[in-house]
Amino acid sequence: MSGTSAALQPPADAAPPVRHPDAPAPGELLGAHYGECFGCGGAQPHGLHLAARAGEGVSVTAEFTVRPAHQGAPGLAHGGVLATALDETLGSLNWLLRTIAVTGRLETDFARPVPVGTVLYLEARVTAVAGRKIYSTATGRIGGPEGPVAVRADALFVEVKVDHFIDNGRPEEIRAAMNDPDQVRRARAFEVNP
Numbered sequence: 001m002s003g004t005s006a007a008l009q010p011p012a013d014a015a016p017p018v019r020h021p022d023a024p025a026p027g028e029l030l031g032a033h034y035g036e037c038f039g040c041g042g043a044q045p046h047g048l049h050l051a052a053r054a055g056e057g058v059s060v061t062a063e064f065t066v067r068p069a070h071q072g073a074p075g076l077a078h079g080g081v082l083a084t085a086l087d088e089t090l091g092s093l094n095w096l097l098r099t100i101a102v103t104g105r106l107e108t109d110f111a112r113p114v115p116v117g118t119v120l121y122l123e124a125r126v127t128a129v130a131g132r133k134i135y136s137t138a139t140g141r142i143g144g145p146e147g148p149v150a151v152r153a154d155a156l157f158v159e160v161k162v163d164h165f166i167d168n169g170r171p172e173e174i175r176a177a178m179n180d181p182d183q184v185r186r187a188r189a190f191e192v193n194p
């Protein structure tokens, strides 16, 4: 069973997404937006270490290998971890729009169990943009990039200013991020979005 709630239906005045002219080229790895991110950061030992790659248009692909630390039931991936993989992949679409945005709503279908050791092949694309609202959709396949869909999600991301993180994040991590030139460069690249 699957379906999307009314909150995830783009309004009539929504526009197709526009790939930013400075977006990474199709095939290019996007890299982590933050080293400590549970979804994509390299500094989280039990994180997903999800590596997203730019696709055509406003789309990305990503792979995530389910490890023992990601279990829910014995030998199976935890549903929340799979939702995280979808959320992170959908979030990485914002690199192609050059927009800072956070997940407002995420609706997930779990269609097949995903065993430990499985590579989840994720694919996401933006479907529409309406003001600050970014509508997107993602699938996660198993057995190969063309394999059966195990999980899927529809999401609404909401554009925010960089102050969203500065005002709400724990001061220790904000201070450390602001003292990291690479982190500041990544944030600035998004902030000057025309």
Ligand SMILES: CCCCCCCCCC(=O)SCCNC(=O)CCNC(=O)[C@H](O)C(C)(C)COP(=O)(O)OP(=O)(O)OC[C@H]1O[C@@H](n2cnc3c(N)ncnc32)[C@H](O)[C@@H]1OP(=O)(O)O
Residues within 6 Å of the ligand: 007, 033, 039, 087, 088, 091, 092, 100, 101, 102, 103, 104, 105, 131, 132, 133, 156, 158, 160, 187, 190
């Ligand atoms: C540097 C790059 C960083 C990328 C990080 C990616 C990491 C992976 C993605 C994540 O996991 S992000 C972390 C999880 N998400 C959050 O922590 C967000 C927490 N929520 C908020 O901070 C606010 O609720 C939010 C910024 C989403 C919205 O608050 P605002 O006060 O800015 O906006 P507002 O409430 O006015 O809503 C703006 C529009 O979005 C709509 N909206 C907001 N939340 C919604 C919702 N949950 N469902 C449906 N619609 C929603 C809202 O109805 C409205 O529509 P209209 O413009 O048509 O009136």
